Amino acid sequence: MRYAQPPPTKAATAVYVTLTAQVLSLGALVLFEQTRADRLAEQLAAFGGRPSGADAEAVVGAVTLFAVLIMLLAGTTIAAAAAYTTWLVRARQANDRTASSRPVVLAWMVPGVNLLAPALLLDEVWRGTRPPLDRRGRWLALLAAWWVSWLVMVALITVRLPLDSSGGLTGAGVAELAAFVVSAALCAATVRTVTRAQCSHGAGLRVVPRTTELPPSPESAPIGQAG
Template sequence: MRSLRRAAAGVYASLGAQVTATSALVLFEELRGHRLAREIASFGGDPDAPGAREVVGAVTVFAVLMMLVVTTTLIAGVTYLVWLRRARPFSSSTSVLAAWLLPGVNLIVPPLLADWAWQETDRQGRTRWLTLLTTWWLSWLTVLWVLLVHLPDATGLTGLGVPELAVIAFAALLCAGTVREITTNHVRSHALRRMPAVGFLRA
């Protein structure tokens, strides 16, 4: 159970880092990004155009922030998969990866894996759990829509703004909530299974 709790802690930390990095990118977008996008467009992609050198610093900051967002997002994905593998030790790593990476399958199966992991515990509070799970997955699908449909048509460097950040942060919070729910239930169930054995040894 310690390994499961450590894996859950890794998910919380990586999700927090992802939201923090995204917040920094959104802040840059709000303060500098829109103007920088117009300046870059005016140069026509020519690095030797008048004034192009003056935006090198801002472009560098933007690139670093983008790399941080991508890196923390990848780390969050990896730590979640590690946690899920430990929460469902009877599932192979291949099946867990396929559930998240195969197009079409990854729209349906991931919440089922989380639900199966939850069902392996004492199953208390089923309605509350299904509400949390459903809300998390709908928020995640909303994030996908924002990234794949909304942002390509948005203005600025990335199109990210406060509303998009709120959706991403909400999905991350709910994801952490599902991880905590499953982890807590597993730890509780493990403790309950050990209690008779401990009592027998003391007797």
């Protein structure tokens, strides 16, 4: 039989934690946008983008806070991407220890291919756990919901925000936050489903260590030692 690695439960936990941190950081940025961004943008424009003097001291704190929020969002995004990639690589290797990490990288990084390949790759991992056939429909519905929500979120960020002229600093609002929360929740659900399926599948396997020596049968025992 093929020897595989244990289910990536710790890597899955890292995905949950980093996704939560990413949602919180985006929520903080959206809250700043809704309550302070318009006024800050006007003040910066009045100062020519370089606030100075006593009247600009209040602006410096807001600018610093905005910079911190941007860095937090960037940091949590990188952490979430790394955590998910690590989990997916280990999930594939939990089904087949010889599985390469290259398809995971190509599925997400190649333009055009990354519009569909990641979902197909995740479905391949799920099928590799050999789940009951009656769970197939439920899994496909969850997978499709996650991927559609992901594409919607990406479209809002890459298409709508650049065209938005409503003001503010980044343009991120409630619509982007809601789309991201839904996508993150569904992503975590797919990770949990696959990880639990691998744990259940692994628990049903009884692997005999290679070092185990079976006792000789009576027929194969040396003459005079049988019986």
